[in-house]
Amino acid sequence: MNISVLGCGRWGSCIAWYLDKIGNNVISCGLADAPEFIQLSTTHKNDYLTFPESIEVTSDLAKAVNHAEVIVISISSQHLRSYMQSIAQNNLDGKTIVLCMKGVEAATGQRLSQVVGDFVDEEKTPIAVWVGPGHPQDYVKGIPNCMVIDSKNHEIKEKLVNSFSSSLIRFYVGTDLIGSEIGAAAKNVIGIAAGMLDGFGYASLKGALMARGTREIARLIKALGGNEMSAYGLCHLGDYEATLFSKWSHNRSYGENYVKGIKFEKLAEGVMTSKALCKLGKENNVELPIVESVYSVLFDNVDPKDALGKLFMRSVKKEF
Structure with missing residues (x-):
């Protein structure tokens, strides 16, 4: 299968590497002036992996789009709309777009498949999402x-499940697009909260965070028309180990560094996702105490220890 992976970051490069490994004809496409593209195009490797010679690296978006039967997009979620303006200048009929990214558009509260849907006819250009746990550092091993x-x-x-499955990644067929997208995006916000707990030495509270975080996101998914059980699947709870505990997790690291006063240089999608989820919570009258606590720290300058303290000392209520 001819596949183009748009985005040369940590996850985009891993996807390209994986899809080539299982026998596809892969082009990796990035922005010409982006450091990660420059590194891949000049050395055919980055900090995580080495590309085989079979993967072509290019900054020619039109070439990448025209090459592909399947276009996989893996970029910062808040840049998807502007990127789609460029992608949509090409003929996308008969192609499939797969979003391998986790977020919600902060400005609109739209899920990422909805953002892409503003640019394509889904009867001619189907949209799919690829979510769940895993780190490039583990996959390459x-x-x-x-x-x-x-x-x-x-x-x-x-x-896609039949074509992409292998002994390295077992894919499941999702049954709830709303839940899959919201769950995948929201776990990054819970990851920031987990990092803050780590930074304060409160790691033992992460069990409570996991239990309450899943319930909170389940309520939101249900209010948006999805299946609340999706929060307990691979898209959300199943991704907690990789996001709330792993040393590789950008969102957990961001939260830990934040409370320690250390600047975190890499992308943490949960920052803007907290803003988007707060918007959805208010619009749908859903209480999101963990999300709102993270948002209050990041955007309203609330002291993180006070925010987390209030979170775990809320009024007595039944668990379920």
């Missing part, structure tokens, strides 16, 4: 994991 592919188009998600 041959450590397996499980992930989910979801879409409104049942035929497309079945085809």
Whole structure:
């Protein structure tokens, strides 16, 4: 299969490496002036992996789009709309777009598949999402994991699951696009909260954070029209180990560094996602205490220890 992976960051490069490894004809496409693209295009490797010669690296977006039967996009979620303006200048009919990124558009509260849907006719250009746990640092060592592919188009998600599955990644067919997207995005916000707990030496509270965080996001998914059980699947709870505990997690590291007063230089999608989820919570009358606490720290300058303290000392209520 001809596949183009748009985005040369940590996850985008891993996807390109993986899809080539299982036998596809892969182009990796990035922005010409981006440091990660420059590194890959000049050395064919980055801090995580080495590309085989079979992967072509280019900054020619039109070439990458025209090459592909399947276009995988893995970039910062808040830049998706502007990037789609460029992508949509090409003929996308008959192609499938797969979003391998986790976030919600902060300005609109739209899920990422909805953002892409503003630019394409989904009857001609189906949209799917690829979510779930895993880190490039583990995959390149041959450590397996499980992930989910979801879409409104049942035929497309079945085809992608069958085409992309291997002994390294076992894919499941998603059954709730709303839940898959919201759950995947929200786990990054919970990850920031977990990092803050680590920074204060309160790691033992992460069990409570996991239990309450999953319930909170389940309520939001249900209010948005999805299946609340999706929060307990691979898209959200199943991704907690990789996000709330792993040393590789950008969002956990961001939260830990934040409370220690250390600047974190890498992308933490949960920052802007906290803003988007607060917007959705208010619009749908859903209480999101963990999300709101993270938002209050990052955007309202609330002291993180006070915010977390209030979070775990809320009024007595039944657990379920």
